[in-house]
Amino acid sequence: MSWIAIGALALVGIAIPLAMMAVSALLRPAVPEQSKSTTYESGEIPTGSGHVQLNIQYYMVALLFVVFDIETVMIFPWAVMYRSALEAGTPLSQALLPMLIFVGILVVGLVWAWRIGAVEWTTSLRAATQKTERQNT
Amino acid sequence: MAVPLQGEVMLPERIADLLGLGGIAGEVVGGLIGALIVGNVMLAMTGVAGPWAKRKITAAFTDRIAVDRIGPFGLLIIVADSVRLLSKELIIPEGADRPSYDLAPIILPASALLGFSVIPMGSGIQLADPEAGLALVFAFASIASVALVTGGYASNNKYSLMGGLRAVAQNIAYEIPLIVTAMSVVVFAGSLQMSTIVAEQTSTLISIAGVSIPAWYAFVNPFAFVLFLVANMAEIGRNPFDIPEAPTEIVAGYQTEYSSVYFVLFYLGEFLHVFLGGAIMATIFLGGPAGPVLPGFVWFVIKIWAFFLFTQWCRSAIPRVRIDQLIEIGWKGMLVLSFANLVLTAIIVGVIA
Numbered sequence: 001m002s003w004i005a006i007g008a009l010a011l012v013g014i015a016i017p018l019a020m021m022a023v024s025a026l027l028r029p030a031v032p033e034q035s036k037s038t039t040y041e042s043g044e045i046p047t048g049s050g051h052v053q054l055n056i057q058y059y060m061v062a063l064l065f066v067v068f069d070i071e072t073v074m075i076f077p078w079a080v081m082y083r084s085a086l087e088a089g090t091p092l093s094q095a096l097l098p099m100l101i102f103v104g105i106l107v108v109g110l111v112w113a114w115r116i117g118a119v120e121w122t123t124s125l126r127a128a129t130q131k132t133e134r135q136n137t
Numbered sequence: 138m139a140v141p142l143q144g145e146v147m148l149p150e151r152i153a154d155l156l157g158l159g160g161i162a163g164e165v166v167g168g169l170i171g172a173l174i175v176g177n178v179m180l181a182m183t184g185v186a187g188p189w190a191k192r193k194i195t196a197a198f199t200d201r202i203a204v205d206r207i208g209p210f211g212l213l214i215i216v217a218d219s220v221r222l223l224s225k226e227l228i229i230p231e232g233a234d235r236p237s238y239d240l241a242p243i244i245l246p247a248s249a250l251l252g253f254s255v256i257p258m259g260s261g262i263q264l265a266d267p268e269a270g271l272a273l274v275f276a277f278a279s280i281a282s283v284a285l286v287t288g289g290y291a292s293n294n295k296y297s298l299m300g301g302l303r304a305v306a307q308n309i310a311y312e313i314p315l316i317v318t319a320m321s322v323v324v325f326a327g328s329l330q331m332s333t334i335v336a337e338q339t340s341t342l343i344s345i346a347g348v349s350i351p352a353w354y355a356f357v358n359p360f361a362f363v364l365f366l367v368a369n370m371a372e373i374g375r376n377p378f379d380i381p382e383a384p385t386e387i388v389a390g391y392q393t394e395y396s397s398v399y400f401v402l403f404y405l406g407e408f409l410h411v412f413l414g415g416a417i418m419a420t421i422f423l424g425g426p427a428g429p430v431l432p433g434f435v436w437f438v439i440k441i442w443a444f445f446l447f448t449q450w451c452r453s454a455i456p457r458v459r460i461d462q463l464i465e466i467g468w469k470g471m472l473v474l475s476f477a478n479l480v481l482t483a484i485i486v487g488v489i490a
Contacts, residue, residue, distance in 0.1 A: 002266060004149070009168075009254040011169070017405075024223040028227055037230055039232075046295075049293065072320070081327075082327070084327055096483055096487050100483075119468040121460065
């Protein structure tokens, strides 16, 4: 069974990093110091926690991703079957047309998302104002 | 599962035969030894690539000499550097989210190594050959973004957080073009099994003056090859798409707060992912381990090193794109082009066949 070999590689893949960590633990010094362990913020004292709230920008894109990712899963069986189906004498209207319609529907969805600006990188109002100010001066 | 095609025997079975072990014990022992061989071969390659080849290649592009003090061509720097890096002090940043901070550097190299389980490396070195091989290798490769976002969040650093989030944005933008382009190869091959995809590419495409050019899918469908190359560069986060670490913008992205062995593991994982990207390209577009004269494994190594050289070339030659440009290239350019490629391929195959 091939899954045993894949599982074995998973074990090895986890064992190698663990072994390197163990070797490093034996070799490395430990000189704890307060200023060392502060997080890096361009040499300044960090302001607040590192877990800030920010516009992750791709909320809509992530939704699109789910749609298209499921689509790719749906196309996999078609891609595997396509050529052998043609060789078995299936007419193009049955082998190709349904897939074209399927992709077509999703492309319509992409066009819609494109037109409402879901795949754009949104700039904040403040950044936009600053840009206009820079251009005007 | 794993019906050996053309009398092809997988590596674990061969090891089990050599040891004279049968049944489930043979499967497990053979699998473990085979996995150790594959894992260490790839580890050795990253060992050469990271501390030595990357420096030498970049130095050649920028007209410098780079490492040349220890050993022939400075090769022993690999040993010196591994000892140096492993013996660095491990500094855990304040407020780090502990279990996940330690898990991320394990997940990244493990996910990349796992991808090599289904890659045919030639000379009979292939761990497993499941029917869904191609889908599986993409699944394993995309675990990487989990590690990046985990590490980025757990570091309690704003740069790391942004790096992790950028990694996700980039991965979801380029995953679909990558897989859809690979699908156009599946249309030709008619199978997701790696050995079948490689076997389909051995037929002769065209014969010029007695030299037969094999039907590698890079020759059959060069447009898909270029698309896949670009999407692959983005997927593994190399220039011009190294947005998640972008040193001039967000220090080092997700790995800003990682030091000592954790830093090494992040680097190891990245190099393994570059090689995995090269291995996928070699397998589905460049005939896998096929090539004249030299044994298969040597050709496989040449092909993945050629891809590594290409990533380093781009690193020296191409400026980085901005994050908003990256998203637009992904969703407005690559996605449309990859679907056009798939539909056109399907129509051409349908009309000719």
